[in-house]
Amino acid sequence: MLGLEKxxxxxxxxxxxxxxxxxxxxxxxxxxSDLAQxxxxxxxxxxxxxxxxxxxxxxxILFGLTGYLSFxxxxxxGAGSYGAVWMFKLLSMNVLPAIAISVVIAGLFSLLIGYIxxxxxxxxxxxxxxxxxxMSFALAYSVLTPITGGETGLxxxxxxxxxFGAAQTATGNIxxxxxxxxxxRSSFEWNVGAWLFTFNAGYYLAAVxxxxxxxxxxxxxxxxxxxxxxxxKSNQTRMSYTGLNARPYTLAAFVISGxxxxxxxxxxxxxxxxxxxxxxxWTASGEVVLMTILGGAGTLIGPVLGxxxxxxxxxxxxxxxxxILHGWFAFLPDGLEDVVVAMIYPFIGKGWHLTLGIMFMLxxxxxxxxxxxxxxKIAALFSRKKAEETKPNATEPAE
Amino acid sequence: MGLLExxxxxxxxxxxxxxxxxxxxxxxxxxxxxxxxNGAGKSTLLNVLVGKLIPDSGSVMFDGQSVLGRAxxxxxxxxxxxxxxxxxxxxxxxxxxxxxxxxxxxxxxAFRMHAIESIFAEKGIxxxxxxxxxxxxxxxxxxxxxxxLSRGDKRRLEMAMCLVQDPKLLLLDEPTAGMARADxxxxxxxxxxxxxxxxxxxxxxxxDMNVVFSLAERITVLAQGTPxxxxxxxxxxxxxxxxxxxxxxxxx
Numbered sequence: 001m002l003g004l005e006k007x008x009x010x011x012x013x014x015x016x017x018x019x020x021x022x023x024x025x026x027x028x029x030x031x032x033s034d035l036a037q038x039x040x041x042x043x044x045x046x047x048x049x050x051x052x053x054x055x056x057x058x059x060x061i062l063f064g065l066t067g068y069l070s071f072x073x074x075x076x077x078g079a080g081s082y083g084a085v086w087m088f089k090l091l092s093m094n095v096l097p098a099i100a101i102s103v104v105i106a107g108l109f110s111l112l113i114g115y116i117x118x119x120x121x122x123x124x125x126x127x128x129x130x131x132x133x134x135m136s137f138a139l140a141y142s143v144l145t146p147i148t149g150g151e152t153g154l155x156x157x158x159x160x161x162x163x164f165g166a167a168q169t170a171t172g173n174i175x176x177x178x179x180x181x182x183x184x185r186s187s188f189e190w191n192v193g194a195w196l197f198t199f200n201a202g203y204y205l206a207a208v209x210x211x212x213x214x215x216x217x218x219x220x221x222x223x224x225x226x227x228x229x230x231x232x233k234s235n236q237t238r239m240s241y242t243g244l245n246a247r248p249y250t251l252a253a254f255v256i257s258g259x260x261x262x263x264x265x266x267x268x269x270x271x272x273x274x275x276x277x278x279x280x281x282w283t284a285s286g287e288v289v290l291m292t293i294l295g296g297a298g299t300l301i302g303p304v305l306g307x308x309x310x311x312x313x314x315x316x317x318x319x320x321x322x323x324i325l326h327g328w329f330a331f332l333p334d335g336l337e338d339v340v341v342a343m344i345y346p347f348i349g350k351g352w353h354l355t356l357g358i359m360f361m362l363x364x365x366x367x368x369x370x371x372x373x374x375x376x377k378i379a380a381l382f383s384r385k386k387a388e389e390t391k392p393n394a395t396e397p398a399e
Numbered sequence: 400m401g402l403l404e405x406x407x408x409x410x411x412x413x414x415x416x417x418x419x420x421x422x423x424x425x426x427x428x429x430x431x432x433x434x435x436x437n438g439a440g441k442s443t444l445l446n447v448l449v450g451k452l453i454p455d456s457g458s459v460m461f462d463g464q465s466v467l468g469r470a471x472x473x474x475x476x477x478x479x480x481x482x483x484x485x486x487x488x489x490x491x492x493x494x495x496x497x498x499x500x501x502x503x504x505x506x507x508x509a510f511r512m513h514a515i516e517s518i519f520a521e522k523g524i525x526x527x528x529x530x531x532x533x534x535x536x537x538x539x540x541x542x543x544x545x546x547x548l549s550r551g552d553k554r555r556l557e558m559a560m561c562l563v564q565d566p567k568l569l570l571l572d573e574p575t576a577g578m579a580r581a582d583x584x585x586x587x588x589x590x591x592x593x594x595x596x597x598x599x600x601x602x603x604x605x606x607d608m609n610v611v612f613s614l615a616e617r618i619t620v621l622a623q624g625t626p627x628x629x630x631x632x633x634x635x636x637x638x639x640x641x642x643x644x645x646x647x648x649x650x651x
Contacts, residue, residue: 234491
């Protein structure tokens with residue numbers, strides 16, 4: 001189906017199903033209950049799940065297939081964001097041209113940086129991309145202030161031309177990004193008993209883009225081009241003595257992943273029309289590396305899982321504070337309660353990075369293939385159990 | 400005029416003259432062995448031929464075209480394939496993928512962006528890959544990971560990857576180095592078969608005299624970066640200069 005093998009098509013269907021029903025799946029706990037704070041089904045976070053999913057899927061095409069570890073992909077995401085906001089300022093608040101231009105700008109930008117960085121491989125390539133990204137960040141932060149808004153970031157203003165749309169709404173406000181009138185921030189809320197499910201227009205737009213992005217990535221993985229990229233990772237010497245030029249292949253992978261980053265940046269700006277230099281900073285580049293490795297580099301679904309995991313931790317774990325902890329352990333005797341809370345406290349709230357770091361270390365040490373490998377191990381365990389259970393039955397007639 | 404004409408190659412590494420005025424002519428449709436004691440410059444010469452090293456002076460003509468200054472992948476596309484001392488294969492890929500890649504390289508050249516079509520739709524390439532695996536008796540191992548193959552199988556796979564490109568010249572760098580006796584005999588048989596069936600010109604660098612004398616039709620002896628003699632195996636065996644060069648190393 002759709003040019004995919006059966007297994008890949010099933011995976012695509014699963015991803016479509018999960019994204020379509022995410023507002024239900026991410027809100028399993030009723031409103032007002034103690035566990036409601038673990039609900040992730042609110043628009044802002046769901047948008048982030050799919051947007052960073054796109055970012056990580058693209059990064060995986062470069063890192064997972066070719067093994068070239070870029071530490072500068074946030075620069076393309078940032079460039080895409082700036083491009084999208086400029087479209088909102090100059091053209092109209094329609095998100096489609098904004099997203100299109102963000103992909104184009106990130107593509108051109110990554111062509112330039114990739115062309116230079118790919119002269120080297122291994123650690124030198126990583127350092128070059130890191131240097132370029134930090135350079136871009138510094139430029140966006142200071143020198144290019146007329147284009148990027150500098151420290152305050154690029155924001156919309158009432159005085160923007162918006163030649164194909166209204167410069168301001170009837171009430172004199174700045175208009176919001178929309179898809180032919182459908183505002184990205186508009187949501188449909190559905191109350192079912194104690195549960196509240198939110199269906200957000202922006203989330204579903206981003207989800208559609210992620211599914212397309214995921215589909216393209218499957219096609220690339222299964223194409224001769226994808227095989228060449230894996231060959232580059234495996235043995236560059238044999239690659240060149242087989243008459244293949246690794247450079248254009250890696251450059252193509254670099255540009256494709258840069259365009260994915262640009263798409264993510266454009267979508268980010270479409271959800272919230274502002275762009276800041278901090279999106280280009282190296283910590284943002286490092287985050288997508290973490291996502292990809294945590295989920296499973298070189299696997300199809302891994303990066304999406306990794307992105308979801310990290311964004312969930314960032315938004316949910318960081319919200320747990322000391323008072324909530326005391327609430328949880330209130331049943332313990334007073335002295336013991338304080339001890340337990342003091343022990344757990346460093347790992348929550350602002351300390352969520354610590355939890356994430358420990359988890360990352362555990363994954364890298366015990367599951368080098370990421371969460372996907374963990375899933376496979378569990379699946380293998382179950383299928384073995386099943387096989388053992390059926391064995392005695394099979395030998396019964398002989399007795 | 401040979402298929403490969405090497406004229407007056409010089410190469411220095413600092414104070415060391417690795418190659419000094421090397422002339423070599425490899426005729427079409429022969430197996431040409433290059434032998435010599437350690438440090439004679441055999442590997443340096445090979446690296447010049449495949450574009451990994453650029454000599455200080457001299458010329459290398461292959462099939463009427465100059466090889467010097469071209470990148471390894473360009474030289475391969477001209478028709479020179481190389482088998483390495485330790486097999487260079489795509490370890491993380493399956494055996495079948497390993498042979499598909501040179502099929503693509505042969506058909507599409509050094510680069511082609513075919514990112515959307517599926518590998519499974521490339522029936523012609525699949526057939527080609529299957530038939531070469533059949534030729535080297537590895538068809539039943541097609542789905543194995545290349546890294547899990549035995550040393551001998553890795554060598555055969557590498558050979559298959561070179562052969563599927565139908566090269567004009569096959570360069571072999573110590574193809575039996577570190578192999579068990581049985582594997583060595585198998586490799587000799589495989590090379591003989593390739594030579595007879597496909598008529599591919601071969602240049603072999605080898606230490607093992609048993610291998611050299613069972614395969615070579617012409618032999619060049621290198622010593623200290625310069626060719627001593629070039630002759631038929633029979634004449635080389637009794638040549639006094641060769642004995643001198645090898646004195647204390649191997650009984651020729």
